Amino acid sequence: MSAVDDLDSLAARVFEGYLVRKDLAQQFRGQYPVPTYVGEFLLGRYCATTDPDEIAEGLAIVERSMKERTVRAGEEELFKSRAREKGRVKIIDLLRARLDARSDSYKAELPSLQLSDIHIADELVNEHDRMLTGGFYAEVSLEYIAALGRDPGGQPFRVESVRPIQMSTRDAVDTLIDGRKHFTLDQWRGLLLRSVGFEPARFSTREQDVLLARMVPFVVPNYNAVELGPRGTGKSHLYQQISPYAHLVSGGKATIANMFVNNATGRRGLVAQYDVICFDEVSGVSFDTKEGVNILKGYMESGEFSRGKESIRAEGGIVMVGNFDVDVLEELRRGHLFGPMPKEMRNDTAFHDRIHAYLPGWDVPKLDPSYFTKHFGFVSDFLAECWSQLRRTSRLEATQGRLEWGSQLSGRDRKAANNTVNGLLKLLWPDPTMQVPDDALDWAAELALEMRRRVKEQQAFIGAAEFGKVDLSYRVGDTPETVVYCDESVKHRLRLESGAAQESNDASGREALPEPDANEVSARVAARDYQVGDRIGGRFEVEEVLGSGGFSKVYRVLDTVEGEQRALKLFETAAGYDAVRREIGALRKAQHPNIVKVIWADSTDQGEWYLVMEYVNGELLADYATGKKQLRDREAIDVALDVLNALIAIHPDSARLDELDLKKREDELSAAEYEELMSLSEKALVHRDIKPQNIMLTRSGAKLLDFNIASRVGDPVYTVSGTPPYQPPDADLTRWDVTTDLFAVGVTLYELLCDGQHPYPGARPMGGVEPTDPRQFRADLPPSVADFLLKACGSDRRQRFQTAAEMKAALETARSWL
Template sequence: MITPVEMDRLDEIAASVFEGYLVRKDLVRKYARQYPVPTYVVEFLLGRYCASTNEEEIQEGLEIVGKQLKGRTVRTGEEELFKARAREEGSVKLIDIVKARLDAKNDCYVAELPSLNLRDVQIADSLVKENERMLTDGFYTEVTLEYDPIVAQEKNGRPFRIAALRPIQMSSPNVLDVLAKGRQVFTTDEWRDFLIRSIGLEPSVLSERAKMVTMLRMVPFVERNYNLVELGPRGTGKSHLFQQISPYSHLISGGKATVAKMFVNNANGQRGLVCQYDVVCFDEISGISFDQKDGVNIMKGYMASGEFSRGKESIRAEGGIVMVGNFDVDVEQQQRIGHLLSPLPKEMRDDTAFHDRIHAFAPGWDFPKLNPHEHLTNHFGLVSDFLSECWHRLRETSRVHVLQNRVFWGGALSGRDIEAVNKTVSGLLKLLFPDPEMPIPDHDLEWIVRLALESRRRVKEQQKRCLKSEFRNTHFSYKLGADGVEQFVATPELHSDEAIEGDPLPPG
């Protein structure tokens, strides 16, 4: 039995416009801890059976979800039980990652189901063509697995076959209409808090600065080819969003990153992760290294142009690069012993040309260490597969035109700076105003512009640490309206004793 949660104003507003698309986020955690699947898989099922604010309906749905997760997810040690069930009943349904590879010897594809330790499952060519992501790192899906006893008796026979699969993600065509219509009844602050709840955090206990970090974490999901860095203390949930919330993002945990896996496999032409996912996140970035000498250069080129070469062919992709990592000291000490990009791998940390490709540097030190009882929400938020599908669709447009004749950049911004700030503003506008027809008040546009300038200036300040002569002028500024007063934007961690003379002091 679950404990009912008292609904607050935000819950009530959401329930009035997003019926069928809401889920209680504490229910997600209850199941996510019990079963070996990411949060968005649990939410997919909860969204199907428990997208309601009615306690009775939630209870009924929870029973179904509990049965499905228990009956279809494979815990360690249960592999043979599932295989035996498939043999006895002819087929079995399970939730698993499906990966595939080409078996050139037999000119066919074979699938892999990691939770069953099966590496040679028959799969139809058509299923692989429809779901190419299974050829890179695979994706979560509901699988119908069949067993054929006649094939089992053949020499080198492959008795297991994937008869059907249903990717765990929403494919409804009108998701953006639903999102845009619902957004209209929220104020901007309420909507920002509701988005934060939708990724599982409780906004009422977060500072304004922590909320800004959270919003920056979301931008790569809605803006194509967006490159973000977040560094800060351990335990602040930097990688959570990139691992748990969306099937369109992929997390690479420490260790070697191969050029073939990231970009393209020259042996078979298979496109890599940046072609298959909206966001590719490097966790524990300090431990990442490429298998090829020119790996960092390929990534640098890709981060600048969204293209990479394979022989004579140039390949375009839209996946953004996110790098998250930890400081072993506090931010002041980090600035004294080096600069704020020092935790990057040695090939990247002092390379100002590489830094220039980073559109925003989120101040991870402004986010608290996550305490599950305090920082995780028990309220309603949007179901992850609905939210991630909306974010995926929002990538198709840009909102840079909103700045035209409203915001004017100061002379210290280079062409790359303007491109970076424009992308951050565009992403934040899409998140906060998903309906392109919705008017954007000056005061909302101004704090978005200030956040975008600050997060790009933070990159610039680290470049200045590495090469002072080239990056001396970092006095980022803007004017709201052609006749507006020039406003300067500082990075709060840059104290006056470390700033160059004439640098405006941080607010506060």
């Protein structure tokens, strides 16, 4: 252990009996198959002193208890044998229970002994009903009664008694409040951080703030938070190792019965049993039924859920943690910061609005042993009990008349910010009689708004019209109003602006791709074939040939300047590049997570023109559309929804475009309307070649590729191109509109859901012929999905969907029936 410092001495004097040496707790971590707080429970019982002799004696007792009562892998039969020989055995284990309907009795489970169907009295279960919703760690006295095992399938083991791993008392929070007055703010912050295992001196003030923000869900009821960031930063540590009032749901399915209420038994779920429910590795979490996310969304809003006609209230907060595979600026460049969330939540802005805080997990360093403290901290169980009791208090009275939120905060913004401020104040100033200084209110308000603004900014990425251009601000006392920003968003915007400034090549400063001159276009210099190891433009090292088309070849390259993998499209001639330059330039402005990102274009010294794009690591949809591979129905529909989201980003507001075009023809356009028409026309694209070969499946969703033949909506097109099986029979192939893309999405989804079958005989869409009812291939397809496909693949454009937004809404409705 490090030498006892001033904070150790102060804490030991004020909180005698409630501290533990965290280095002692660390030495048990991983040594025995139990969470950290179990070891700390025993250390707190026997080693809560600064006397070295007493610590040594207590440590021996703890070590003996852990050795004799925890079951390591391979020791199961040894403990069972001891129970048989001695009549009973005491173990420390996770105790779970369930109701066995066949015998109308409760059965217990002790995972470390690999025992289930253990007899347990109703009274024990009713006294400790958390064993029915995930279980809890306890010292369990396990009896062996041979007579119980003589029946066929009988189990000779019975739980005799249970002692939960809990040392705290009802007056724990009073002890905490009384002791807080002896500490300065910095000392108290340091003690809290040491109590959860961290050494504050190893973290910057900013990093400490994020670690403190992780504690807020423990002291505020119904607090909803998200933390995404790199691996190895301890995001799930608090919920798994520190508090028995928290429950960690690891990646996989969550059930409505387990989370909320079991309608068969009436038993309340996790949200009513725990203070905090944390979804770990959230990208892999899903509910057992389609209503799950909607029930969760409603619960996060109101703290209530329904069981039949009864409305049930609970206070468990919802926290979701997960990992980025890249740094935060790269994640922003790819899309938005909710990208790693499950598909049902990823782009649901209504779900996001229920989130009170998005913690910047990328601001916490990757942890190694040097970040863990070797000093004194609160016994985890005592601290967890204090936090749980603080949930019944409020410190918002300290903000009355002093803290004012800006006018642009919505009701949900204010609720989120108030909850975060309340939590931070309760953590650092738990005593309601302590004065909170103005600079502390300023700190709490700024941190609260930053974490709420991060939610709003991701919503703006997804639905800019509804959530964009909102400034969150506050004022403390008579100070000027302060607008709060998120650092990563500012850096991202500066990077974009810097790129735009470098890429601009006209007098207006408008972002534009370079343009070959007339001589290059007419010369038609052919591009050479590059091999692995060659460099294109002196910068891009070829790593793989990805494919080739009519007038270009695509390589996977390493950008030797930025150290990033890219996809590089090399055009056969400058004319080939020039033909698509304007469309690709417009595509660069879409910046959508479901569209492959175009980065830049240039030419080599030999006059070969190329386009640099993001490298998308994934799997083409083609094999799934032929029936060689299968997606689950919901997954197939999610692919189509992703493509429709991409089309919403590039397709125009057709009604407004038609209105302005009519005014133009009648010479009634104002100057402002003319600018609007030019802007809409410039950005209004139709892809023209949507098909499974141009859709990539990635971990973050589907991406639409290959905009080589994209054109502006309504522009004349002088080359007949595209892929006939995905073109509607009534398409005007010289003047394309958005319905051609929508038809292609419908055909693609039809093939995915019908094992590669095409809606038209011979894969030839024909006018006057209705598509084949998909239930001829899939009799189990719900009517809502079949009706959607028939409309989407119809031969008459007037009967098909007219906009991507309309089609998306209809598909989401159909999906809800799966």
